[in-house]
Amino acid sequence: MFDKLEDLLIRYQELTDELNDPNVVNDQARFRKLMKEQNDLAPIVEKYTEYKETKAAIEDSLAMLEEESDEELRELAKEELSECKEKVEVIEKELKILLLPKDPNDEKNVIVEIRGGAGGDEAALFAAELFRMYSKYSETQNWKIDMMNVNENGLGGFKEVVFMINGKGVYSKMKYESGVHRVQRIPVTESGGRIHTSTSTVAIMPEAEEVDVYLDLNDCKFDVFRSSGNGGQCVNTTDSAVRLTHIPTGIVISCQDEKSQLKNRDKALKVLRSKLYEMELEKAHNAEAEARRSQVGTGDRSEKIRTYNFPQGRVTDHRIKLTLHQLDNIMDGDLEEVIDSLIAADQAAKLANMNEQ
Template identity: 80%
Template sequence: MFDKLEEIVRRQQEIVNELNEPSVVNDQARFRKLMKEQTDLAPIVEKYLEYKEAKAGIEDSLAMLEEESDEELKELAKEELNDCKERASVLEQEIRILLLPKDPNDDKNVIVEIRGGAGGDEAALFAAELYRMYCRYAERNRWKVDLMNLNENGIGGFKEVIFMINGQGAYSKLKYESGVHRVQRIPVTESGGRIHTSTATVAIMPEAEEVDVQIDMNDCRFDVFRASGNGGQCVNTTDSAVRLTHIPTGIVISCQDEKSQLKNKDKALKVLRSRLYDLEQQKAHDAEAEARRSQVGSGDRSEKIRTYNFPQGRVTDHRIKFTSHRLEEILDGDLFEIIDNIIGADQAAKLAKMNEN
């Protein structure tokens, strides 16, 4: 590990030297690539330098204990030694986490698809609440939400909603949200006061660039139709909505949020590109089944990941056995504690796997 860290320090210095060369400054693509690499390496170098400082502190304290005869100074040296040992241990663990292989999609924007599952109108109402939850979480992170398609049920529920979240590191935080979300409560549609269990599925996909997925337009069929639901003056009066069918896979995507047919077509292609990219990733994950077992909830759509229990005011994430009694705050987008705990559990699982090897 320490050989690798020394190599990273050397590489960072090389990058600094390269960035000062006029030929690199004039080559914007090369400049951006080096800046990105420098940004990725900086936290590791910073922690490693702190670690080396703590190790030097240990050496100094040990030397003082050997040389010093004054009991009071010896006591101070012992305290310093313990502090430095504790700091070095913490930093070593943090460095190991920073050295874990990084998901290449972590910095990408995400496309989110939420669908009402079992439970009819109540499931659709829950899907709408999940949409609002993720919008509020995005807002708290200063990320931008771009609605792509919405299929309402007439009482404020969403049969399906597709939207994009644009923001640095959005995928690194939200990728753990894929799966079945379950709600337990008395539905507004229930007159007998019985608690019902309903579900909604969430799919999180990294936004795929054209370089990630090449789409043959001959494989695509576009149909245009008049948008339905709430809309402005133009939305419901022109054939601006677009239905895209990808013939080889049978994937069908509808987009009707924009007034412009061209913009809806562009959004549909974005969703298709991400779905095709996601399919490729799923195949790769399945081929690496052993690696997937060392990860926490990394995308299985059929996995029941979380329960939102209204009578008890609690939210339970089943993957990490985490329970919070802050239901209202969580539904208002305060997902930080849950997501941080999931990331921590995922990192611990990967570290354990790495230590096995």
């Protein structure tokens, strides 16, 4: 590990020298590429520098204990030695995490699909609440939401809602949300006061660029139709909605959020690219079964990942056995503790897998 860290330290210095070269500064494409590489290395270099400084402090404390006869100074040296040894252990763990292979999709925007599952109207109402939860969470992260398609049920619920989240490192946090979300509560449609269990499914797909996946437009069939629902601004008075069918896979995508047919077409293509990209990722994951097992549920839509129990005000994430009695806050977008716990568990699983290898 330390040989690798020394190599990264040398590479960081090389990048610093290159970025100060006027020829590189004048080549904007190369400059941006080198800047990104340096920014990616910076946290590792900073942590490794801190590690080396702490190791040096340990050596100084040991030397003082050998040479110093003053008892008060020896006590101070012992205290510093103890603190530095504890600090080194923490830093070593942090360095191992920083050296874990990065998911190449972590910095990407995501396309989110939320669908009402088992439970009819109640499932659709819960799907709308999940959309609100992610919208509120996105606000706290300074992410922007771009609507793509909404299919309402007439009671304020969503049979399906598709939207994009744009921002820094969106996929790195949102990828843990894919799967089945279960709700337990008395539905507003229930007259007998009985608790029902309903589900909604969430799919998180990294936004695919044109270079990520090949898409032949000859394989795509486009139909236009009149938007439905609460459109406004002429959205549902013209044939602006677009239905895209990908003939080889049978994937059908509808986009009707924009009043421009062209914009809806572009959004539909974005969703299709991301779906095809996700299918390729799934194939790669299946081929790398061992790596897949070391992850904390990132992607399987059929996996029941979380239960929201309203009578008890409880949220349980089944993958990491985490239970929080903060349902109101979580439904209001306070997902930080849940997602941080998932990231920590994922890192721990990958570290354990790396140590075994």
